[in-house]
Amino acid sequence: MENKLGLESLPAFDEAYKMVLFLQELLVELKAEIIQQGFVSIQDEIDFFKIVKPEILGKLIYYNKIFRIETGCPVSSGKMYFRYYLNEFRLLKQEYKNHISNSNFYRYYRSGRTDNDDTYFRLGKINIHDGLNSFVFEVESNFSTYYDYKVARIIANEFLYSYLLSKINQKDELHHKFKNSYNSKDLLWTDSKSALVELIYALYASGVLSHGKISARKIGSVFQALFRIPINDLHHAFHRMKTRAGSRTIFLDHLKNSLEEYMDKEP
Structure with a gap:
């Protein structure tokens, strides 16, 4: 579903909304299956609550x-835009410090x-004497061990950290430079965002820019400014590419084939 939505080049909030609906339904289906069928072994139960459900x-x-x-961002660019995401980043770091890292x-x-x-990831093992967060009283005892939620929060925060970092590191200077360029206003990226991510990481992995001493994030910032197209989470988008079925380099394969066909046509 992530790959499918990535090809549609949706705004970040729209893609997020569709993924929320999809994942909610997926959890409902999983819950019904688990309650009805149970687990084939203790290890199966542990793996589900430690790995599958938290993901x-x-x-x-x-x-x-x-x-x-x-949906809460007040503007689409400028200093206020930067301060908004920087504040969200600070809140995330504070949450991590207060509620996660010290546990x-x-x-x-x-x-x-x-x-x-066996204690953390099996049903019916919650021990109130451990002084757990009050959220434990809202846990569905037939579909949660409480700690599966804690792992899910760790995973979510890692993704969110990368997302916000990519936002606050977009340099306004690059945007202004390309905006004022004579030709850049007519230069549009008309393929999918996933295709652009492929190109960015291909340039990064090959080390052909700045002798390989520039990060994928910086390359991404240049392309985002040049084409005026947001890439919501470059790191996350790349990891989605790695799990594609079939070719993981669809766009690069297309470039190669297109160039070879063009060469064959040229006299």
Whole structure:
């Protein structure tokens, strides 16, 4: 679904809204399946609540936050735009510091430990004596271990961190430079955003710009300014490309084929 929406070049808030609806429905279907069928083994149950559900719920939390951030942005450029995303970035860092990084569970999860998985990721193992957050009383006991939600929050915050970082690092100077260029106003990117991400990462991976000493994010900023097209989360978009079915370099393959066909036509 992410790949499909990426090809449609939707505004960030629209793509986020559609992903929220999709992921909500996916969780409802999963819940019905789990309640009806249960798990084939203890390890199956642990894997579901440690890996499968948090990946989906984490994306749901992430896209819902993106929708709220994008629909609350007061302007589309300029200093106020920069300050808005910078403030959101600071709030995220503060939330991470206050509620995530200092917890014993975060250190357990980040270290890759498995010795307490039977307690953290199996149904009916919630221990109130641990002094858990009051959210525990809202947990659906037949579809959550409480800690699956904590993992989902960690995943969501990682995605959100990359998204906001890409926003605040877009330099207004680049936008003004290209806006005032004589030819740039007529230069439009008319393919999908996914195709542009392919091109950006191909240039980055090959090291052909600035002797390979420029980041993919900076290359992306130049292209966004040049074509006046937003790429909501370059890092996230690239990782979606890596999981494509079939060719992972559809656009680059198309470029190669188009050039070869053009060469064959030329006398």
